[in-house]
Amino acid sequence: MSGQVYPKDTQTLPGLQLEKVDDRIMTLNVGPQHPGSGHMRIILKVDGDYIVHCDPDPGYVHRGEEKMAEYRNYITNIPHLERPVIHDSCNILYPYCLGVEELLGLEVPERAKYLRVIAAELNRCVYTEYWLGIYGIFLGHSTMFMWPVGDRELMIDLLDKMTGARVTHAYFVPGGVRNDVPANFEDVCLRQVNYFEKRLKEYADVFYDNPILISRTKDTGVLSREDAIKLGTTGSVLRASGVDFDIRKKEPYDVYEELDFQTNVLKEGDSYARSKIPWLDMLESCNIIRNALKKMPKSGSVRVKLKPKPKGGDTEVYRRVESGRGALGMHIVSDGKPQPYRIKINVPSFRNLIAMPHLLTGEKLGNLPPVYWSLNYWPVEADR
Amino acid sequence: MSSTDSTEIAKTDDSSLVSDSDKSLSDSISKKFSNVEIAYVKPDRIRVNVKKEDIIDVASFIRDELNFDHAESVSGVDYPEDKQIEVVYHLGSYTDQSLEKKILALATRTPREDNPNPGNDSTKLPSLRDVFPSVSFHERECFEMLGVYFDGHPDNRRLLLPEDWADIPPLRKDFAIKGR
Numbered sequence: 001m002s003g004q005v006y007p008k009d010t011q012t013l014p015g016l017q018l019e020k021v022d023d024r025i026m027t028l029n030v031g032p033q034h035p036g037s038g039h040m041r042i043i044l045k046v047d048g049d050y051i052v053h054c055d056p057d058p059g060y061v062h063r064g065e066e067k068m069a070e071y072r073n074y075i076t077n078i079p080h081l082e083r084p085v086i087h088d089s090c091n092i093l094y095p096y097c098l099g100v101e102e103l104l105g106l107e108v109p110e111r112a113k114y115l116r117v118i119a120a121e122l123n124r125c126v127y128t129e130y131w132l133g134i135y136g137i138f139l140g141h142s143t144m145f146m147w148p149v150g151d152r153e154l155m156i157d158l159l160d161k162m163t164g165a166r167v168t169h170a171y172f173v174p175g176g177v178r179n180d181v182p183a184n185f186e187d188v189c190l191r192q193v194n195y196f197e198k199r200l201k202e203y204a205d206v207f208y209d210n211p212i213l214i215s216r217t218k219d220t221g222v223l224s225r226e227d228a229i230k231l232g233t234t235g236s237v238l239r240a241s242g243v244d245f246d247i248r249k250k251e252p253y254d255v256y257e258e259l260d261f262q263t264n265v266l267k268e269g270d271s272y273a274r275s276k277i278p279w280l281d282m283l284e285s286c287n288i289i290r291n292a293l294k295k296m297p298k299s300g301s302v303r304v305k306l307k308p309k310p311k312g313g314d315t316e317v318y319r320r321v322e323s324g325r326g327a328l329g330m331h332i333v334s335d336g337k338p339q340p341y342r343i344k345i346n347v348p349s350f351r352n353l354i355a356m357p358h359l360l361t362g363e364k365l366g367n368l369p370p371v372y373w374s375l376n377y378w379p380v381e382a383d384r
Numbered sequence: 385m386s387s388t389d390s391t392e393i394a395k396t397d398d399s400s401l402v403s404d405s406d407k408s409l410s411d412s413i414s415k416k417f418s419n420v421e422i423a424y425v426k427p428d429r430i431r432v433n434v435k436k437e438d439i440i441d442v443a444s445f446i447r448d449e450l451n452f453d454h455a456e457s458v459s460g461v462d463y464p465e466d467k468q469i470e471v472v473y474h475l476g477s478y479t480d481q482s483l484e485k486k487i488l489a490l491a492t493r494t495p496r497e498d499n500p501n502p503g504n505d506s507t508k509l510p511s512l513r514d515v516f517p518s519v520s521f522h523e524r525e526c527f528e529m530l531g532v533y534f535d536g537h538p539d540n541r542r543l544l545l546p547e548d549w550a551d552i553p554p555l556r557k558d559f560a561i562k563g564r
Contacts, residue, residue, distance in 0.1 A: 059544035066555065316489075327456070351518070354521055
């Protein structure tokens with residue numbers, strides 16, 4: 001198929017509209033090469049120091065994951081579906097596995113459910129530490145880049161022991177997890193998680209109670225509770241605006257119901273609250289991991305054996321989990337073939353994108369980094 | 385593998401798990417609108433199929449009377465055999481405690497043309513942006529990936545595809561990946 005199908009009208013393309021030059025308003029491209037924007041472009045119109053219009057232009061790392069998934073069977077979809085967010089790969093495979101299990105009518109072994117929760121929480125810490133490092137460096141705080149990226153190795157090391165890979169674990173499979181953990185894993189995990197938690201608490205002194213951070217992030221980019229709900233934001237953005245909504249609590253999957261943990265909610269809705277929620281979540285993850293290690297059955301199977309090319313029924317499922325950035329949903333449409341008919345990956349970054357023009361319009365240009373990064377936005381994931 | 389055991393794949397019948405609140409939600413929709421079809425009621429998942437002329441009325445009713453306050457996602461699904469494209473809105477609620485677990489899938493279909501001309505052919509749907517502002521970017525994605533034009537959407541521009549994209553909308557079934 002070829003030929004001009006879309007109209008060759010530049011008016012439909014972001015950033016390519018012809019406009020009269022204004023003597024006050026200047027158009028500014030932030031990205032896609034600029035390291036402070038991630039792999040995306042934000043087209044800003046500035047009046048002096050103030051942003052008067054903001055037009056996010058994602059798509060620079062679009063990889064057609066949804067299209068590729070239609071050509072592969074349910075098992076071979078595993079390694080490529082985690083690619084949009086490799087630092088949080090367990091959490092992006094989680095809804096896929098839950099959905100396929102629902103399609104195939106599988107019951108996951110008890111030990112595998114606990115291993116999944118542990119891997120998902122470790123992965124949440126890996127992702128959040130990476131994000132926190134970038135948040136720190138773009139606010140000019142290089143210690144807050146070194147520390148999280150260093151401490152992240154503790155969690156990566158544990159995931160390495162569990163899954164055999166530092167990133168892109170491909171650990172979750174429909175029907176359980178790929179392999180059991182090594183014999184002494186529980187002890188090593190407990191020791192490293194305890195040390196990790198001790199390190200996390202030190203972040204308060206150097207970063208969260210730091211007057212420089214507070215002066216840059218307090219009362220910037222305030223998202224009210226009503227707007228957060230109306231715009232359908234999710235995850236840390238939503239919970240920083242005072243909405244207590246965590247899928248792990250509201251729609252518990254696997255064994256989250258049996259574990260003892262809190263959800264973190266702040267009322268302010270500013271960049272400071274949004275940057276604090278993921279850190280509080282990591283501290284809670286440590287509790288979840290310890291709790292899960294205690295309750296996990298000491299032995300047992302970790303995987304249900306599947307037929308070589310399992311076929312889903314003629315139906316559809318929608319499953320969601322709480323990832324490091326918010327609710328991550330998968331809409332899987334099956335037509336009774338070994339391949340899914342359609343997969344829609346509903347990622348939190350894409351859902352939170354709508355908050356970006358809402359918050360940046362009217363903000364000072366200098367507040368772009370604290371507001372942009374506080375949205376916990378991952379361009380690669382948003383593009384899929 | 386020693387850690388693996390073999391079990392029979394069995395379909396579980398979950399009709400007994402459907403709660404009364406799920407049923408009352410679907411009943412209130414079918415009572416109010418005579419020409420909607422309740423496709424299924426599963427535990428915490430309801431799907432409602434509507435005609436495209438009715439979608440704004442049904443969506444407004446779901447928002448105002450049933451307290452679903454935001455749309456989570458908009459999935460477009462291509463059905464070339466039926467010559468139709470289906471758009472599914474997944475609606476959820478943050479404010480109503482009893483609805484937090486539930487997802488209401490609101491689906492509608494639009495005619496599909498073999499030689500698409502996105503924006504200028506019959507593949508059009510009314511936009512739900514005025515009912516649920518959160519669909520804004522999702523509908524833009526659906527427009528470029530499946531060629532469904534949303535009438536009333538103020539910003540029907542391209543979003544993710546490259547500027548020089550000149551092929552058919554890529555998530556349509558007749559767009560084939562090279563080598564497959």
